[in-house]
Amino acid sequence: MKLFLRDHLSFIILYIITFITLPIVIHRLDGFENHYGYFIFLSIILLAILLFVRYVRRKKFYMHIEKESIDIDEFLIHQPNAPIEKAYADQLRSILSSLLSKDEEHKDFLQEQQLMISQAVHQMKTPLSVIQLLIQSNQSNEPRLFLEWQKVKKECNMLNFALNQLLMYSRSTKILVDLKIEPITLKDIVQEVVNDLKDYFIENEIYPKITIEENITIYSDRKWLKVVVYQLLNNAVKYGKRESIVLVNYENGQLFIRNKGETIPTSEINRVFDLFYTGSKGRTIGEATGIGLYLVKKVLNTLNHSFDLYSANNETIFTIDFSGNTETAIK
Incomplete structure (x- = not known):
């Protein structure tokens, strides 16, 4: 209630001034009937003065509200004039302080x-x-x-x-903290992952075929890119058809990983990258966790490598595009 009265103090003062002065003016003009236009003019002038003063005092407040995009710091009104601005600034500082405190607690928890x-x-x-x-x-x-x-x-x-x-x-x-961009021989990365998954390939009677030239060099983070390739090849074997081939090839700045087998339904293509989403396969294959492709997406986005997933006609193709990286090179 106090804030309301303080915010409308100018209206109250105007009303009091009008209440006191207008009868005096009307009395001196010998009646209201003959000077109706002058009364309207005087009322408009007083209202205009009031609105102008209120606008000047609240200009910063209106500018803050009208901004389409604004940083958190810009929400603060550092030199508030009107009572409502001061109340708004104090409340916002309290909220920001609470948010920063909770953010620190959340970081510590993570x-x-x-x-x-x-x-x-x-x-x-x-x-x-x-x-x-x-x-x-x-x-x-x-x-x-x-x-x-x-x-x-x-x-x-x-x-x-x-x-x-x-x-x-x-x-x-904390990928960014651990990031180290360096020249990498792409075939070496793929070959290392294939060797790590050798038993898995043999067990599922699926055979890898790598067609990448020895001199293909890309610029990326070795450790995290290996995590991506490992996850993709593991999925290619897990969901691949027995006695089939997983083809890994590089062409026109793009790495392709192809496998034959059960495809991903069209309705699930975009959702397979969501955390913990296992889709229809998750109900039939107990090994599905819904973490792998989420991790792939997160790493590739951080490394700024665009990617694409295609699945149809008993074939699934995952593409990683290295051509967008201006430092991609062929020795």
Whole structure:
């Protein structure tokens, strides 16, 4: 109520002035009937003066409101004139202070969460490495149980992939901090990933075919680009048709990863990049997590590499465009 009265103080003063002065003026002019036009003119002048004064005092406030795009700092009125402006500025400072405090708390929480995930993953990886060594040892010592140990090895590989994916996801919030752009031989990256997934290819009876020239060099972040290629080739095998070929080739500044098999429904093409979205395949394939392609999209957007996903006629093609990078080079 106090703010309302303070904000409309000028109207109250005008009303009092009008109430006091107009009877005096009318009395001196010998009646209202013969000077009606003068009364209207005087009222308009007083109203115009009031509106002008209010506009001058609230000009900054109106300019703030009328801006289409504005930074947070620009919301503040640093030298408020009118009472409503002062109240607005004080309230906004309080809100911004609260938001900044919550933002700091959220950053601390994310940092703590990332640390906990990282520690948990590393603690799980140690016994997992021991299990993998035991598998290798027992496969050679107990040939009769070779197939059984292969099943255990498969589960270990799946667990290792899930742990790596979780670790990369937790670190993806700070990609820019970890970024290192350097010249990379594209074929080396792809070949490294294929070697890492060798057992997975063999197990699913799918065969990689790389047609990338040795002298193709791109500029990107080696570690994060390898994460992308690993995820894409892993998906190509996971959803590929048995006894088929995963073709990886480079042409006109673009890297293509093709696989034959079940395609992605058209209605899901754009949604497969959403976090935790598994789509129709997630209901039939228990390994789907909805993290992989989200991570791919996030990394490629950060690296400024455009990409495209096509899936139809029992073929899925993922394309990464390196031609948009002006530093892409061929030795």
